[in-house]
Amino acid sequence: MKRIHMLLIVASTVTANCFGQSFQKTTTGIKTVVQDLNIEIECYGPGLARIKKWPVGTGFSKQSLAVVKKPLENQFTVAEKKNEIAVKTAGLVIVLNTADGAIRFTTPQNTVLMAEKAAGAAFKPFKDIGTQTYSVKQTFSLEPDEAIYGLGILQNGKMSQRNQEVMMIQNNTWDFVTFFQSVKGYGIYWDNYSPTKFTDNNAGTSFDSEVGDGIDYYFIYGKNADGVVAGMRDLTGQVPMFPLWTYGFWQSKERYKTQQETVGVVKKYRELKVPLDGIIQDWQYWGNNYQWNAMDFISPDFPDAKKMVHDIHGLNAHLSVSIWASFGPMTKPYRELDKKGMLFNFKTWPESGREIWPPDLTYPSGVRVYDAYHPEARDIYWKYLNQGVFSLGVDAWWMDSSEPDHLSQKPEDMDTKTYLGSFRKVRNAFPLVTVGGVYTNQRKVTDDKRVFILTRSGFAGQQRYGSSVWSGDVNSSWESLRNQVPAGLNFTLTGNPNFNSDIGGFFAGAYNTRFNGGSGAQNKQFQELYVRWLQYAAFTPMMRSHGTDVPREIYQFGQQGEPVYDAIASFIRLRYSLLPYIYSTSWAVTKNQSSFMRALVMDFAADKKVWDMKHEYMFGQSILVAPVVDPQYTPEKIVRTNENSGWNQNTDNNKEEGKTTDFTQPKSVKVYLPQGAQWYDFWTNQRHAGGQEIEKTTTIATIPLYVKAGGIIPVGPDVQYAEEKKWDALTIKVFPGANGAFTLYEDEFDNYNYEKGVYTEIPFQWNDKSQTLTIDARKGKYDGMIEARTFNIVLPDGKQKSVTYTGKKIVVSMK
Template identity: 65%
Template sequence: MKSIKSVLILMALCCCTSLIGQDYQQTPEGLKATVNSVDVELQFYTPSIVRILKSPDGWKYVKESLSVIEAPQKVKPAITKEGNTVRLKSSEMEVTLNLESGIVAFFNTKGEPLLCEKGKPEFTDFNDAGTKTFAVKQTFLLDKDEPLYGLGILQNGKMSQRNQTKHLVQGNVEDVVPFVQSVKGYGLFWDNYSPTNFADKPEGTSFQSEVGDCIDYYFMYGGNADGVVAQMRALTGQVPMFPLWTYGYFQSKERYKSQEETVGVVRKYRELGVPLDGIIQDWQYWGHNYLWNAMDFKNPLFSEPQKMINDVHGMNAHMLISIWSSFGPMTKPYRELDKKGMLFNFSTWPQSGLETWPPDMEYPSGVRVYDAYNPKARDIYWKYLNEGIFKLGMDGWWMDSTEPDHLDWKPEDFNTKTYLGSFRKVRNAYPLLAVGGVYDNQRAVTSDKRVFILTRSVFAGQQRYGANVWSGDIGSSWESLRNQIPAGLNFTLTGNPNFNTDIGGFFAGHYNKSWNDGSATKNPMFQELYVRWLQFGTFTPMMRSHGADTPREIYQFGKKGEPVYDAIEKMISLRYSLLPYIYSTSWEVTERQSSFMRALVMDFADDKSVWDIKDQYMFGKSFLVAPVVSAQYTPEKVVKVNENDGWNRNNAQKFEDKAPVDFMQAKSAEVYLPAGATWYDFWTNEKYDGGQKVKKETTIDVIPLYVKAGSIIPMGPKVQYATEKPWDNLELRVYVGADGSFVLYEDEFDNYNYELGAYTEIPIAWNNASRQLTIGARKGAYKGMLNNRKFTVVLQDGTRKVVDYNGKRVSVKF
């Protein structure tokens, strides 16, 4: 009798649960429901973006996103119910919630499936430094052959990120962004800041984070890769304009040891007539390690910092300087932050007060990372940066160790208390807050100088903070060079367009000892690697030569008339001639959510052959770049160096091969030309149909470089720095064979007046059928703009016509 009663009670409970499970509550943004003891909320932010929140039934929490700045719009999706399924439909997509299983699925407006959750969300009780919370996990089902891109800057050499497990935690050479997008035109942002495992296995694709009060992710539909990037930026922030000079050439090394040496590098470039816009001063201008990051010039060899900056400016160059996320115990920022409890206690770089390797822990440095999660701490950081350096006229910031360096880490380190909770809870978002603090504070001081930050780490949303991210202290090797291309492309596909690398790789010591003068720059093996890396760097958003163990300036590689020197100069000069194209592309990035480095899937998704190509890409919408990423003239030594081993100066390998090398001997490289376009060899103007592989003859100064038919490329004047000459007679190269268009963008080049409308756009269009080029009416105005100018239009067959332009529409026929 008792067992029958128990069964009846259980049946009643199941019936009630079923009834409750099939109920939902409509909200202004979507709906709420409780299914299988899980609270579920669907919130439409825009017609193309929906937020999914899940938590244990009745769990109370507050979640304020660090990355997302968009507020929900008044979308009011149409909601209908069919059986156990509730369907929410906007103008751009559909989302369903199964009230029996709790599974959420996503569709386009045609009802075609895009993505579907698999199984129940997982919430595992977790004690986070004394706070009750959960480890959280959600699994999704993808199509078997569906490529997936993103996750940040990874060194795995992969284009599609399928079939792998990856632990996402910030590091020196890998920056993580828990965002992926698919060739099907959707993206998914997992809005969690703790260490997270991404796993793609046959049974499902999942994100699993160490801590989280809830599962919180955003699904966005853009239709294609550009559309997804646009949605991610709409959600987390748009990209501000960089100054024109930042697209010139930067010279750096670890490190210039006096202000005379720093200024001397600029002077030498000017004497040689090789273009240069930026010089970067690395660490220890502050003095010894106990004064680490003092934001003051306490090194006697930098005793006149104002003169140093003035000297650089006097040669029409700009300067960046190294700043860190940590402070030595003898610095003023340390003392103020320490008094207010705004410093962490885990081990960071440098560990010793002595400049030795390995670190001599008998003399600990006492350097500590500051709590960038605390807005007051960020203000203190800026106070010293402003007073000590910015007011001297510094042009930009090299924010090193923004992940930050977390050395010899112990599990209890993650219990470290921050302004926003445990370090474990917010670990991956550190660079977002650290970089954002400098950007926000500089913008509050002046609008006359655009913020430009070079930083080693990044998180979702950081594109809104005027920062270009480099891939960390990577080793100098061909494998490392090969890895940088998919690393930059996947990073771009997370919504952040600004990526660069240390040209030549950072640790080059293993190329040194085989040459009498001990310099890798005289070693043909390093020369070949460096030139090929520089050719890749020419077609990235920032062209910056930097590294340890050997100098990188052009004059270290020989002299004019020698093949290696000439190859370097040729690419720097090409970069400057492309500045009108690059700067106009930067406006497309800011205004129309475009990207600089474009995985081939962004423009040729219908050609499945490009879905996993990892050694070619588009630079802007016109250039197909295929860097040479394997040694052609010298042995390709297998080198494995990590960012810690690299500091050991005794690890240099002795390479004995000293055979003379003829770098002008013809070699070849194979390139795939995507289907759906006609292509021109940039160097020869030879024409090719797309959808085929071709062999390109190469020498040390030539890489495969192609231009898509229909492209209009503005070529700038020969200059020594970006703003030396006005663009009053640009050459317009028109690549016939298809209709095409281009918008030439100009403004005052280094202030925020463009945000107030102070800029011009000149639309240019090519009609292939009528063979007519139309330069449209100029839109907009700004102080100092060119009212009258000439354009020299050049076709592939050499035909040239000069067009006078006064801002009104004009056409020229060929």
């Protein structure tokens, strides 16, 4: 494209200075023209700005699907000097070079945060289903040793996302968010939904999107990782509260095939006295594949769905059911959507009307994806979901294939017309709009039940729709487990706090071979992998056991008194004991834009050793988690599956015998404790200085867990489900060595009254010098709140003191 210097002259133009530069000042920023490009800078907050660029002679108008914030008016100043226009806000300076069009971002103190490369904006003509538009690219210049994070849920095992190329098209196991943030305290959200290539190499760091009328991105300066996350949520939406019960343990598999089996799993957990709150009914409760996703219990194997829901509720558990973004031709939703032209024609899953592998394409299923970009289509989707399932009292949604499954990957598939243009243009935002349709419509029906959506794909802004994104159908391998840790941390750093994964991995067919006396759940290789994955999952926002080929219920692994069974049970109980800590952290996520899973760089950015540390993280503000991600008792089994091609039906029964596996033997792993804090061993209370690597003894029933000095952790009662007992007698564990604070949060646990201020907060403050714990006056109230309670305060040295708290401030000396 020809580059020429141009002077924009309009009626409202600010008078040019002696250097001959010119710009138009608007209420939200400036507009100008540099080298045949329109450039607009808009101010959205003290540290938040939008940059738009588009060729002269064309138009650029876009209603963002992800961004909900509006620009602020008259919250900036403009200064101009030779070859530069500087737009200044209270926390950021955006400097436009009027010679080459490049923009740099600095602090008000003139510290350079990041800059575009000179001539870094590129437009290539592109015809999108007959409409002339562009492929757009912007290249930035980063410092050589600058660590960056984000981009979504990536199965690449990387923490810092430097030095790579990633093609961003939503799929089963890679969820993409066109956003990254830097260790320097800034983030960039590239607001484009088409297939996008992210590249970081010696030539620069760039986003390159297949379709775009213009370059459109947001720069967020938050000073640190928490500030950037807060800025991203300010831009794209805040996180609603989930019900308390969703933080308990979930059991699932592919799939429970009858009503009796589903209810029977809950009964068995109750008999074994192992805690459980959620049970998931996977697909085909609707019948055959031609009735795919009818969103109705029409299979004869589920003769009385209302009774099933009633029975599960009677056992004090909750039911989630599988729903998809596609419909079979024999369903009511299909027929209505088809009449209105709201179904796509590309191949999706399942391809065959017969449930066999590989698919029998002589009997095509006729299943088609719906146009979730269409507001009327989203309403039709909800209408049938509400009539067929929600009206029965189902508690939550498992929105599978929300990317959606796109099997053929033919170039012409991207030409499919949607309500918002070509599928190509909006492809990566599909999970955002389909999840948003369910959330928005359920909120219209009732505020008495919080929306909870477990979904397989995510995009920027999806955190506002009550969704927890899981990492897809990953295989059952140690490599997959290792990948989940940085995948979840990077997703969190995009502003989406709710991540989880299939405990044990989804495709487990490789373990249906004999190893040391057993196959499947008795295969010692799978047992070790499953236990370590479950221990990791206990410190993620959702603890959910799921997979195919090998059942995962605790009783499949043995019985009480056996090492594997006991290890599983102990971590489920540990999870429940931490519910007051977890639920209060959930409130911090909603109220204060905090995060559950915290990459160590979030709290210890001054320690360069943690910048690329991918297998340790903080859970909440106080607990350091170092999951065991390598086998210690069995040889590592290398597993390879193609998650996008369908089931792994490996039923190879060849024996794999080895040495006898003894899960009672102690092992050890190395753990790094970050600088800037002292640390207590969660299991032994031994105190360690930060800034060192130590060797920690482990067992099959333990992983390295450490509590930061100054940490305050409330511990709840022993329960079988989340709301079985009130929190009227809590143990408050205090870890001296630094001042600390914690706010205990409670509400009615499963409605939206908290949005009206119906909740309580009890602030705790530890003064390390005086060795006193101040329990401040309770803030707020709700019907049924605990008026008087006991707090048993415990220090690592065994010192403890019990106090009665009635809502008034008390100071407890622990000297």
